[in-house]
Amino acid sequence: MPDPILYEQDGPIVTITLNRPEMRNPISEAGMIDGLVAFLERLGADSDVRCAILTGAGSAFSSGGDLRKMHAALDTRANQPTLTPRYYTQGIQRIPLAFQKLDVPIIAAINGPAIGAGCDLACMCDIRIAGENARFAESFVKVGIIPGDGGAWLLPRVVGFSKACEMAFTGDALNAQEALACGLVSKVVPDAELLPTARAMAARIAANPPQAVRMTKRLMVQGRDMSLPAVLEMSAALQALAHTTADHREAVTAFLEKRPPVFTGR
Known part of the structure; x- marks a missing residue:
């Protein structure tokens, strides 16, 4: 099985790629969580790194959670609710805390759908650039749950309280231009130009002290x-x-x- 996350360094710029394209890059499984947290810690500890880019392999940035695993755990979650907080605190909630500690600027290059926790993952980054086919949804209510990964803290700070409430209460998706209009992303570019644009911005950041x-x-x-x-x-x-x-x-x-x-x- 290929590595769930790829870490590639080119001079002072690192590109981190979520590498489960066949599953649309969910970030809820242990291997993905452990790998992402470890790479964020590695970024922060490496004084030679000046900027990072986070993107997804394949056609999606991140689908957030794995609904198949969620379905398999329905009875366990319903019958043993005291296990769920630990599942979150020792699992996906480690990701926003790792981002919070990171002093290296990180750009999200959003190459496709960023859904649920995938949308929140984009919000954990400092700058967001979207390809034309990017989509965003704070869609937890669509599957009867709440944002357990910090989305209720992250999203209002990115798009404002009213727009965050609209996204979280309806679960409706935004296209790339709608995301640009509300400040969820700072730039929309053709899909083929997404990574070159992110790298160019990373280079501008890396040129500074x-x-x-x-x-x-x-x-x-x-x-x-x-x-x-x-x-x-x-x-x-x-x-x-x-x-x-x-x-x-x-x-x-x-x-x-x-x-x-x-x-x-x-």
Whole structure:
């Protein structure tokens, strides 16, 4: 059986590919969860990585959960409800927590349907680019459950409360242009241009001083739940660190000398 997730590094840019195309890349099985969490931890620990791309193999980004396994577990879930919280906390809920810890910017290149937990997975990324055939649905209600993977926290922060409620209460799908209109994605491109566009954006991010980029991401992530005074205090502390870096000195010097900077990550 092929690896459920592929990890490919090209210089400072890593591409992570969900690799179960025959199943439309569900993320609820243990192998996929373990692999994705491990790769996110690997990204964060590798100082040579400056940006990452997450995409899906085949025609789908991610179908979210595996309905066949869900059907097989119907009696168990109904008869032993105390097992379900543990199933989530030790399973799929590890994924949003791993994203929350990640300081490396990550771009979702959404190559097809992103359904249920697949939609939430896209929302865990920092930037979302969609191919023309991408589809999005917060569709848990369609199968009589709720978003157990953090979608109720993620989606409103991406599209706003009203649109998130519309998506979650109806379970209806959005096409790529509708996703663009509500801010779920920042760009829609022809399917054939999806990965090249994501790589070009990743290269633009990777061209900047990596420590400053990582600190900026940490500030943006933490800032979603902090008061303005707390964000200002954190900003001042991180700025003190940024001013000590060799890349800051190089950036200012190169600007004044009218030459391209050379950043080393120090």
